[in-house]
Amino acid sequence: MVWALGVVVAAYVGVRLFEVTENIAVNQKLRKLTKRVSRKQRKPRVLGGLAAPAHDETDRHKHYVIVSGVSMGTAIGRYLYPPLTIVTLILLAYVAIPYIRQAETSLVKNKKVDGYVLYAIADMMMVWLGALVSAAIGIGLLHVSRFVLSSAKDRSKELVVDAFARRPRQVWILSEGAEVQVPLDSVRKDDIVLVNTGEVIPVDGVITEGFASVDQQALTGESRPAEKFVGELVFASTILISGRILVQVEQSGQETTVGKISDIINNAIDFRSSSELKGEQWANGYTLPLMVVSAAVWPFLGPAASVGVLYAHIANTIRVVAPLSTLNYLNIALREGILIKDGRVLEDIKNLDTVVFDKTGTLTQEIPEVGRILLSDVEFSRDELLFYAAAAEYRSAHPIAKAILKRAEERNLLLPEIEESSYKIGYGVSVTVNGKSVLLGSRRFMEMNGLRVATEIEQVMETAYAEGHTAILIAVDEKVRGALELYTLARPEVTNVLCQLENIGVTHKVIISGDHERPTRALANTLGMDEYHYDVLPGDKANIVAKLQREGRKVVFIGDGVNDVLAMKKAEVSISLSGSTAIATDVARIVLLDGTLSHLPYLFRLSAGLHRNLQRSLVINVIPSTVALYGALFQNFGILTSVLVSQSPLVLGAANAYIPFKEKREEIQEACVEIEHPDDAEKFMGGHATAKRAWLPASIHALRSWATYPGTLYRRYVNRREARGQSIDRTGADAD
Ligand SMILES: Nc1ncnc2c1ncn2[C@@H]1O[C@H](COP(=O)(O)OP(=O)(O)OP(=O)(O)O)[C@@H](O)[C@H]1O
Ligand SMILES: [Zn+2]
Incomplete structure (x- = not known):
C-alpha cells in the first residue's frame, strides 16, 4: 500500500507547508491576537480563592485519544466496507502528526535519532504494509499514555493548590484608617499593606510611608541589608529587619500568591526522576543499534520483524511510567499532610543519614510559656516590663514573641503603637515605645548595645538555665531592667519520632540553636542527640551544616525561623512545619x-x-520490550503482537504506579512506643524487621514485593475485614 503511505506523508507535508508559509506572516499576528483574546476570556477557575491550573494540555491529549479510537474502529471496519480505508488514513495522518512532528524536531533541530524517530518510522512502515489496525493501536497508545500522565499531573496540581488554599496567609492592610487582617489572596492592587519589623514583605509594591532596612540575603545571598525609603520598590519574600512601612500594592495579592503557587507546583510536577533519566539515557543509547538491527533483519525476516524491532524501544513507556509513580507518591504524601515541592527531593530523602534540628519552635513547642518575670529595678512593675516586651514583639513571628504576646493578652494589657523598631536576627528587637527606647533579647544583644547586666540578674538567669529554662533580657531607657523566664517544652512527639528515625537508618542527630548553652545541652541530653551547637548566629548555622557535609554526611535541616533559612538552603533537604515563619515555609x-x-x-x-x-x-519497562525484541527476531511475532507486547508496560507501569504504598508505619511506631515503657521490653524487638532484610539488594527486593503483591492485597483485604469486625474495640483503644 505505497499509495496509503503517500496519503499520510502528503497530509503531513501539506500541514507543515501550510504552517511554514502561513506562520511567517499572517499566523504570527493571528496568534498574538488569539492569545490576547483567550487570555482575557478564559478566566482561571477559582478554587478556594486561588486559580486552579488550566487543563488545556489534558484536553488536547483527550481529543487525540478519541480520534485514535475512531481510527481504530474504521481500521477494523474497512474489512467489511473497504472505502473506510481512506477515512482511516486521514484519521491516522491526523493523530500521527504530533509524533511525526516530534521526530522531525529530533532529527532536524536536535540532530538526534531518538525514540520518536523510531516510532515515526515504524508507524509509516505499518501504514505502508497495510497494518492499519496495528498503526492505530500503536499511535493510540502513545496518546493514551500522554493523556494519563497529563491528567495525573492536573490532579496533583489541584491537590497542591487545594492544600494551599486551605491555609491562606494573613496580612495586615489599612482599611479606612484601621488595621485589619485579611487573607493575602484577597489583597488587591493599590491596597495599603502594613509590614512590621521581622516580617516577610508579602507583596511587591511601593513604600508610601516609613523607611525600612530590608534583608534579601535569604533570597539573593546579598548579605548587606538594603535601605529603602518612600517611593522605592520592595519585593515579596524579602524580610523587613528594621522599620515599619506602608506598602502600596503593585500586583494584586492574588497574582503574587498564584505566581508563587504555580512556581511551587511546577517545581513539584515538572521534573524528571533520576530513574526516569537513567532509563531514558539508556534507551537513547540503544536507539541506533535497534535501527541497525531492524534494517539488517529485513531481508531475512521481512518488514514485519523490522517494525517489531523498532517498537521494542522503551522511550515512550519509561517517560510515562516513571513520572506516574512519583506523582502518585507526592499525592500520597499530600494526603497525609506532607507538602513536597519537588519530586526529586522525595527521592533524595532515602539517602539522608543526618538530621539537624533547630531547637526553639522546631524541637520545642511552637509557643513557649513565659515563666517568672525577674526584676532588678523597683522603678518598673512586672506588668510594666511585660507591657514593654509585648509592645516590642508586637506581631513578630518568633516563638519568644508569641509567648510574650500570649501572656500579655492573658494579663489584658493594652498595647501601644510603636514608633520605631528594628530586629537584629539572632539577637533581639529594639523599639521606641511612648518615647522610651526598649531592647529585648539575648545577653549578647545587650552587650552589643553597650548595656551591662547586673549580677543579681545574672544569678537569676543562671537559676533559670539550671532548671532547663531559657531567659531573655529587657532593657528600658538604656538600662537592663529585668529578665523574662521562658519555659520551653519539647514537642510531645519528639522522642518517638527520633526513635523511629534511628530505626530507619538515620545515624546522626544534631541540634543547632541560637539559644544559650544550658537549655540547649539539657534538651540534647534528654533526647540523646549525637551533637549540639548553641549560641549559633544565623550564618553559622549554615556553616555547621557545611561542616557536616564535609564529613561526608547527607543532611536534612528542619527549622522554623528566619534564622534557619540560610542553613535550610545549604542542606540537601530542608523541612519546615506549617505555622512557622512564612519565609521558612517558603524556602x-x-x-x-x-x-x-x-x-x-x-x-x-x-x-x-x-x-x-x-x-x-x-524492570516493568525492560522485560516486555526484551520479550518483544526476542519475539520479533525469533518467534515470528506479527506486527500487532509486537506492538501490544512492547507497549504493555504502559498498562503494567500505570498499575505499578498506583500500587498502594506498603507502609510498615505501625510496626516501627510500636517499637518506639515500647521504648518509652521499658518494662515491656520484649515487644520492642519487632522493630528490627527492616534491618534483617537489609542484605537483600534493593532490586531483588523490588521484584519480590512485586511478585508477592497479590498476596499483600489479599492480606490487606482480610485485615480490613477483621478491622471492620472489631471497629468498636479499636475505637475504644484509640481513645486511650
Ligand atoms: N524576637 C525576639 N525577641 C526576643 N529575643 C530574641 C528574639 N529573636 C532572637 N532573640 C534572642 O536571640 C537569641 C537567638 O535567637 P534565634 O532566633 O537565633 O534562636 P532561638 O530562637 O533562640 O533558637 P533556635 O535557633 O533553636 O530556634 C534568642 O535565644 C533570644 O535570646
Ligand atoms: Zn527556631
Missing part, C-alpha cells in the same frame, strides 16, 4: 502541614517506597 522544600514532627519518619518510608516503586517500573 523549605518540604512542609509538614499538620504543624508537628510526627510525619517525619513516614516521609523517609515514603521515599524508600518510591525508590522501590521506580526500580520496579524500570
Whole structure:
C-alpha cells in the first residue's frame, strides 16, 4: 500500500507547508491576537480563592485519544466496507502528526535519532504494509499514555493548590484608617499593606510611608541589608529587619500568591526522576543499534520483524511510567499532610543519614510559656516590663514573641503603637515605645548595645538555665531592667519520632540553636542527640551544616525561623512545619502541614517506597520490550503482537504506579512506643524487621514485593475485614 503511505506523508507535508508559509506572516499576528483574546476570556477557575491550573494540555491529549479510537474502529471496519480505508488514513495522518512532528524536531533541530524517530518510522512502515489496525493501536497508545500522565499531573496540581488554599496567609492592610487582617489572596492592587519589623514583605509594591532596612540575603545571598525609603520598590519574600512601612500594592495579592503557587507546583510536577533519566539515557543509547538491527533483519525476516524491532524501544513507556509513580507518591504524601515541592527531593530523602534540628519552635513547642518575670529595678512593675516586651514583639513571628504576646493578652494589657523598631536576627528587637527606647533579647544583644547586666540578674538567669529554662533580657531607657523566664517544652512527639528515625537508618542527630548553652545541652541530653551547637548566629548555622557535609554526611535541616533559612538552603533537604515563619515555609522544600514532627519518619518510608516503586517500573519497562525484541527476531511475532507486547508496560507501569504504598508505619511506631515503657521490653524487638532484610539488594527486593503483591492485597483485604469486625474495640483503644 505505497499509495496509503503517500496519503499520510502528503497530509503531513501539506500541514507543515501550510504552517511554514502561513506562520511567517499572517499566523504570527493571528496568534498574538488569539492569545490576547483567550487570555482575557478564559478566566482561571477559582478554587478556594486561588486559580486552579488550566487543563488545556489534558484536553488536547483527550481529543487525540478519541480520534485514535475512531481510527481504530474504521481500521477494523474497512474489512467489511473497504472505502473506510481512506477515512482511516486521514484519521491516522491526523493523530500521527504530533509524533511525526516530534521526530522531525529530533532529527532536524536536535540532530538526534531518538525514540520518536523510531516510532515515526515504524508507524509509516505499518501504514505502508497495510497494518492499519496495528498503526492505530500503536499511535493510540502513545496518546493514551500522554493523556494519563497529563491528567495525573492536573490532579496533583489541584491537590497542591487545594492544600494551599486551605491555609491562606494573613496580612495586615489599612482599611479606612484601621488595621485589619485579611487573607493575602484577597489583597488587591493599590491596597495599603502594613509590614512590621521581622516580617516577610508579602507583596511587591511601593513604600508610601516609613523607611525600612530590608534583608534579601535569604533570597539573593546579598548579605548587606538594603535601605529603602518612600517611593522605592520592595519585593515579596524579602524580610523587613528594621522599620515599619506602608506598602502600596503593585500586583494584586492574588497574582503574587498564584505566581508563587504555580512556581511551587511546577517545581513539584515538572521534573524528571533520576530513574526516569537513567532509563531514558539508556534507551537513547540503544536507539541506533535497534535501527541497525531492524534494517539488517529485513531481508531475512521481512518488514514485519523490522517494525517489531523498532517498537521494542522503551522511550515512550519509561517517560510515562516513571513520572506516574512519583506523582502518585507526592499525592500520597499530600494526603497525609506532607507538602513536597519537588519530586526529586522525595527521592533524595532515602539517602539522608543526618538530621539537624533547630531547637526553639522546631524541637520545642511552637509557643513557649513565659515563666517568672525577674526584676532588678523597683522603678518598673512586672506588668510594666511585660507591657514593654509585648509592645516590642508586637506581631513578630518568633516563638519568644508569641509567648510574650500570649501572656500579655492573658494579663489584658493594652498595647501601644510603636514608633520605631528594628530586629537584629539572632539577637533581639529594639523599639521606641511612648518615647522610651526598649531592647529585648539575648545577653549578647545587650552587650552589643553597650548595656551591662547586673549580677543579681545574672544569678537569676543562671537559676533559670539550671532548671532547663531559657531567659531573655529587657532593657528600658538604656538600662537592663529585668529578665523574662521562658519555659520551653519539647514537642510531645519528639522522642518517638527520633526513635523511629534511628530505626530507619538515620545515624546522626544534631541540634543547632541560637539559644544559650544550658537549655540547649539539657534538651540534647534528654533526647540523646549525637551533637549540639548553641549560641549559633544565623550564618553559622549554615556553616555547621557545611561542616557536616564535609564529613561526608547527607543532611536534612528542619527549622522554623528566619534564622534557619540560610542553613535550610545549604542542606540537601530542608523541612519546615506549617505555622512557622512564612519565609521558612517558603524556602523549605518540604512542609509538614499538620504543624508537628510526627510525619517525619513516614516521609523517609515514603521515599524508600518510591525508590522501590521506580526500580520496579524500570524492570516493568525492560522485560516486555526484551520479550518483544526476542519475539520479533525469533518467534515470528506479527506486527500487532509486537506492538501490544512492547507497549504493555504502559498498562503494567500505570498499575505499578498506583500500587498502594506498603507502609510498615505501625510496626516501627510500636517499637518506639515500647521504648518509652521499658518494662515491656520484649515487644520492642519487632522493630528490627527492616534491618534483617537489609542484605537483600534493593532490586531483588523490588521484584519480590512485586511478585508477592497479590498476596499483600489479599492480606490487606482480610485485615480490613477483621478491622471492620472489631471497629468498636479499636475505637475504644484509640481513645486511650
Ligand atoms: N524576637 C525576639 N525577641 C526576643 N529575643 C530574641 C528574639 N529573636 C532572637 N532573640 C534572642 O536571640 C537569641 C537567638 O535567637 P534565634 O532566633 O537565633 O534562636 P532561638 O530562637 O533562640 O533558637 P533556635 O535557633 O533553636 O530556634 C534568642 O535565644 C533570644 O535570646
Ligand atoms: Zn527556631
